[in-house]
Amino acid sequence: MNIEIEKENKLAELFGALSEPNRIRIIKILRDSKRELNCSEVSSLLKIAPSTVSYHFKALRQAGLTKTRQQAQTKYLSLNVETFAKYLPGFLDSL
Template sequence: MTIEQRKFTDDTRVHIFKALADPTRLQIIRTLRDSNTELSCGEVGDLCEASKSNASYHFRTLREAGLILVRKEAQTKYIQINHGTFTTFIPGFLDSL
């Protein structure tokens, strides 16, 4: 691994761990893991008891860290866990929640 690749990987890990360092975002990840399918942003917000604006902020943070995938269909956004990120950077993490 080159120095540039290591720096990219370390920067990615820092971004991931910062995103996970919040109880609401952990609850969102746990909710998505338990559902084992994609859910609408509204459904996740309701299950996590987060206001629309608060949930939106947390979804953006998780998306930017590569922890969730977002799909838009008409007016509705659907989110799901990005298993590839968890497998690559923090294997076993989802099982520990």
């Protein structure tokens, strides 16, 4: 299929994943803290239900904006910097 259309669709998908303030905040905290975050920690920080955080985590992960490392029951989220570099170069610095 057309590579242009692919990219437009991918960008729209990425922007969709970033079109919610709490998700912007998650990205920002990850960028600033230089460490991983887990679901319950974000739930406390942003004061939203764990199931909602899980939903946001999934959206970010499916878009390819984050990666997950599992340790026991806990899943640690970190930025997928490759995706930002490829599709949104400079964005993390401007955030």
